[in-house]
């Protein structure tokens with residue numbers, strides 16, 4: 001029997017106001033722009049096309065000029081606000097845009113100036129593109145601001161493709177939590193589900209690529225908190241920074257588009273060890289050659305950043321939006337499940353009854369469905385390491401007075417046949433192959449390899465030395481190397 005069509009309501013929004021909504025689990029919402037102009041965190045809506053939101057999405061439809069939207073479905077919260085910080089964000093975008101334009105003219109006008117001189121020359125330093133680090137406490141809207149600024153840059157009509165860098169290991173960015181990643185953004189990032197906070201990545205979908213899928217470069221840290229292994233985090237940041245440098249050297253036009261780094265709340269929070277926090281921020285500032293730090297709504301952090309970097313960089317305080325929703329622990333757990341499920345199965349959101357031709361951020365729904373494969377492999381097929389675990393002999397077995405040396409960077413082989421291996425339900429990062437040229441290999445190469453995909457160990461058969469893995473890619477894992485962290489996932 002057909003379900004009755006869900007109730008639709010029209011909202012007319014005055015210029016510079018936004019319609020905010022929050023969804024309950026298992027519900028969805030379709031928003032159609034009937035007239036005027038509207039955008040979701042900087043990504044414009046096309047007229048007469050239903051945009052679908054799900055997985056407890058919390059977002060806002062903002063309009064600069066005024067609009068009428070039709071909303072179908074029942075959010076748990078919905079209201080219109082006329083107090084938004086969007087003009088402050090737009091002014092900031094204009095300032096960043098001027099930096100890009102100046103950097104582009106310097107690039108076009110200074111082809112004979114060699115790169116080393118460029119760094120020394122103060123006038124060309126003034127023509128540097130924006131490389132922005134966004135810091136702020138929990139729920140200040142950092143990710144949203146990163147998205148808005150990136151979307152405004154790609155919409156500017158200058159052909160910019162800024163690099164968006166996700167340092168938030170609690171959130172997952174394009175793939176799964178526990179990662180840091182970067183991707184050049186060529187078209188506006190849509191918002192439709194917290195499972196894809198930065199839009200869809202192409203990594204888990206080799207067969208069906210949605211047209212706006214991004215191909216990020218991903219590194220596996222493996223834990224939600226930077227305190228767990230801050231040395232590893234710093235090393236990964238520097239490795240990612242090197243790759244960004246290579247990309248910029250090869251593609252100066254991408255370089256002038258600049259870069260925007262979204263960070264986790266632990267970069268700002270007093271609960272993180274101050275030294276670790278400062279070290280990781282310093283690694284980001286140096287590795288990505290940051291020249292602007294945006295501090296979102298936090299006076300103390302602003303003063304702290306001024307003190308640390310005020311003489312070298314621009315430190316800018318920006319207001320927090322009243323619409324940012326405080327996300328509790330159980331919500332974050334559910335979002336983690338949505339992210340892993342989406343990584344494996346693609347994004348499946350059922351439109352409210354009666355809504356036809358719904359899109360996810362402008363993409364047809366079927367484009368985003370995947371079929372993962374469950375495969376049985378032998379223990380020896382895959383070599384699995386944990387970084388920095390303490391697995392040495394007990395202290396009593398050490399020579400008297402000898403300190404225990406625990407390297408946070410030490411790769412420790414994981415034996416799946418050991419009861420405490422922690423492999424069951426573990427999320428594993430499958431690494432790219434080692435350098436085929438033996439002369440280029442080095443001891444710690446494992447720490448610097450990017451991720452090519454993720455898998456989850458769904459069962460372990462110790463007597464037969466076999467395990468079952470679930471992965472969205474059909475490729476064989478035989479002979480590959482994977483890393484375990486502290487994330488586990490079970491299908492629900």
Ligand SMILES: Nc1ncnc2c1ncn2[C@@H]1O[C@H](COP(=O)(O)OP(=O)(O)OP(=O)(O)O)[C@@H](O)[C@H]1O
Pocket residue numbers: 018020021057058059060136137138139140141142143144145168171194263264265321322323324325326327
């Ligand atoms: N203006 C708004 N109206 C409605 N919801 C919003 C608005 N701005 C942000 N949100 C929502 O609030 C939530 C938190 O925002 P966001 O993720 O940007 O904050 P954050 O500071 O990056 O969070 P975290 O501390 O977890 O890193 C998200 O679900 C986001 O979609």
